[in-house]
Amino acid sequence: MNRFSLLLVLLLSLNSRAQSTFKYQDFIQSSNAKEKATIALELGNYYHRFCVDSLNTLGVTLKELYALENDPFVRAVYQKLLGGFDMKKGFVQEGLKMLKSSRSFFLNQGDNTLISEAFNETGQCYLLLSDFKKAKENFNSSIKFGADAQDKTLEYMAMINLAQCHYLGGDTISAQVFTRSYLTKALKANKFEAAANAYSFLGQMALDQKNHSLAIQYFDKQRTYADKTRAPFTVSRAKNNLAISFFLKGDFKQALALFTEVLEERKQQGVISYLCDAYLNMGNFHFENKNHETANIYIDSSIFLSKNNGLISNHIEALETRLEFDVSPNLKSEIKELKEKQKFFLEEQRKQRDVKSAIKINHSSLSTWPWYVYMIFVLIPFVSLLFFRSNLSDKR
Numbered sequence: 001m002n003r004f005s006l007l008l009v010l011l012l013s014l015n016s017r018a019q020s021t022f023k024y025q026d027f028i029q030s031s032n033a034k035e036k037a038t039i040a041l042e043l044g045n046y047y048h049r050f051c052v053d054s055l056n057t058l059g060v061t062l063k064e065l066y067a068l069e070n071d072p073f074v075r076a077v078y079q080k081l082l083g084g085f086d087m088k089k090g091f092v093q094e095g096l097k098m099l100k101s102s103r104s105f106f107l108n109q110g111d112n113t114l115i116s117e118a119f120n121e122t123g124q125c126y127l128l129l130s131d132f133k134k135a136k137e138n139f140n141s142s143i144k145f146g147a148d149a150q151d152k153t154l155e156y157m158a159m160i161n162l163a164q165c166h167y168l169g170g171d172t173i174s175a176q177v178f179t180r181s182y183l184t185k186a187l188k189a190n191k192f193e194a195a196a197n198a199y200s201f202l203g204q205m206a207l208d209q210k211n212h213s214l215a216i217q218y219f220d221k222q223r224t225y226a227d228k229t230r231a232p233f234t235v236s237r238a239k240n241n242l243a244i245s246f247f248l249k250g251d252f253k254q255a256l257a258l259f260t261e262v263l264e265e266r267k268q269q270g271v272i273s274y275l276c277d278a279y280l281n282m283g284n285f286h287f288e289n290k291n292h293e294t295a296n297i298y299i300d301s302s303i304f305l306s307k308n309n310g311l312i313s314n315h316i317e318a319l320e321t322r323l324e325f326d327v328s329p330n331l332k333s334e335i336k337e338l339k340e341k342q343k344f345f346l347e348e349q350r351k352q353r354d355v356k357s358a359i360k361i362n363h364s365s366l367s368t369w370p371w372y373v374y375m376i377f378v379l380i381p382f383v384s385l386l387f388f389r390s391n392l393s394d395k396r
Helices: 024-029 033-050 053-069 072-089 092-109 112-128 132-146 159-168 172-188 192-208 212-229 232-249 252-269 272-288 292-308 312-323 329-351 363-367 371-377
Strands: none
Touching (some): 033 053, 033 072, 053 329, 072 112, 112 132, 172 192, 272 292, 312 329
């Protein structure tokens, strides 16, 4: 079955900030252990959303620093970063252990902001493990500590995750109640991106219920608040979701117009992973409308871009889309090889954490990134944990 890339952002990240107040250069230039860890915390909030691979890079560097200076705050921060990386990459149990250890330190320190964020992250792990009871407990704790935090957005930030717990547990009504409560608080704080993403979640629920007209209303609201953010990527996401809803409703003319707009915008934005998705959506649109020759052109564009830019996940997705109407053994073999390569790369990333002893660490390495840091600029994983892909089949 063919799929469109439903570009939802369900705010599983820690907050709604689109960019960090610190830069990578600030991190490498800092020579103070606590300051370096504090900068890493700030950068981590950004990387959680836009560049998951760099969480591992930051964490490894801080782990090396901890081996030299044995600072418990540095240890808590590197555990938080590496635990977040593992959670996003599928090593949920391992990530949960590190995140719980990190959380214990923050609890002892009494920093309500970090405690609230920590419970939000451990809640995400339990959510991914389908332990909804513990997930709800953690999200409620996040809300409780967030109420006393300096950053008032933490008072409700976990509420969208709480909504997901209820939704995945089969309680759609509670999911909608918590999402709308989250939406109200986000609008009161003028957090327009958060509001846009709340409408995105409401739209997804409507699509799951086959209520395409309602989904269109929600995604249109998503676009309204996305426009207020003046953030190009946020606006394109909203248009993309709206296009999918029009397609599912049978309004192919409006769907094509919006898919075309998104494609042109992605070309201008220059983020290859998003452009690959846009080409795939155009390919799927034409394939569903029996325009197989045109569909192949767009899918080939996605394959070419992902392959030539080293985007293994996007490359696999494009080939799997092709596999839906091309079951040749060579294609299956290529997908298998890519998945093995992807697994190897992930294992190599995690091996970098093996810091043997402080004696073996060169102090200068703390201010000079290893080769893999440059993957930050080409590997920009799109945050998506739940409801990331939407089937076009009636068998939802």
